[in-house]
Amino acid sequence: MSINYAILGLLSYKSMSGYDLKKIIQDSEFMPWSGNNNQIYKALTELHRQGLVTNEVLFQESSPTKKIYTITKEGLAALKEWILSPVENSEIKKPFLVHLAFAGQLDRNELNDLIDRYERQVEIQLLMSQNYKQNTDFLSGSTELEKTVWSFIKANIRRTYEMELNWIKDLRNAVANIQKY
């Protein structure tokens, strides 16, 4: 899954600059790219070379010149083809599970502390994902279908954190009920 298709997808909603794309991708929780300059500007150069986007240079007073990118009909076709192509498997990295796997090295207090710290970490992530007022309202605003899928994307993230919090509580109880250490 290349960032190029995510960029095409965002441009299918609205024409915008590399800088705008960068902010959206960086702030998004479900797009798995950091959105650093190198990625964005290299991707846009490549998409332009392939004729999937065009750009219009916009001179501004009191701000740097920017390039507004617009998706072409070839770009829309490539986007649709990609959306329907096989979906890569999810990748889930939870460093906590690796720490936990070797909890045999810890005493009771140290393990409880590790679990407590992880719980607070996940609570913070859940709060941030809920409080986050996206500057991407235009992305979820147009049709009823689009509103639905974007709300479900948010719900997917929220449920992931909620599941994790429930699991942590069960883990803590199970650990507390162990007699011998």
Added chain:
Amino acid sequence: MSINYAILGLLSYKSMSGYDLKKIIQDSEFMPWSGNNNQIYKALTELHRQGLVTNEVLFQESSPTKKIYTITKEGLAALKEWILSPVENSEIKKPFLVHLAFAGQLDRNELNDLIDRYERQVEIQLLMSQNYKQNTDFLSGSTELEKTVWSFIKANIRRTYEMELNWIKDLRNAVANIQKY
């Protein structure tokens, strides 16, 4: 989070060769490394250089010579320090969510098909994670604490897939109830 600590952790359970470590890491669902040769053998060379492991060369008839790695007391100290160090945030990459974000490009049938295919994909992943008889029984076998944490690691993965399947069902219902496309 470096693979080096995962290797130290595995060696804290049992001394073994790079080849053994490779198989365990490749087969494990929660250790986020592919476990290719380059990673494993480079990590072992580095751990050896740092004095965190020692190795013993073992000549065999009818099999290649192998090196059995054993964790040192410095290695155990480094491992424990790492387990108690701050846990990195989880990273969750779900390419399906990116496809879904641009579902506005699809008609009803195409979207339903996309959802159905993802559901089957997750069902298969859930089945594989359940049916998987680990050759790492020795890892979960020693103390009650270790048995508990390893069963919770498995449960975490299982619950992740179950949550996803529930979410897919809700998504399908919500999409079906949309009148206008």
Added chain:
DNA sequence: TGTCTCATGTAAGGGGTTACATGATTCC
């Protein structure tokens, strides 16, 4: 005065991936 935002781009380095290399034994 220093930091933030806007705006685009480059350079260096680190980590990961696949593929190559060897060679005996076992299984189909």
Added chain:
DNA sequence: GGAATCATGTAACCCCTTACATGAGACA
């Protein structure tokens, strides 16, 4: 005869990350 397992290692490549570079205006 061909593939898989055991076993260790190297080489080339790609992607991603951080940091550098420029420069004006706004805000504290």
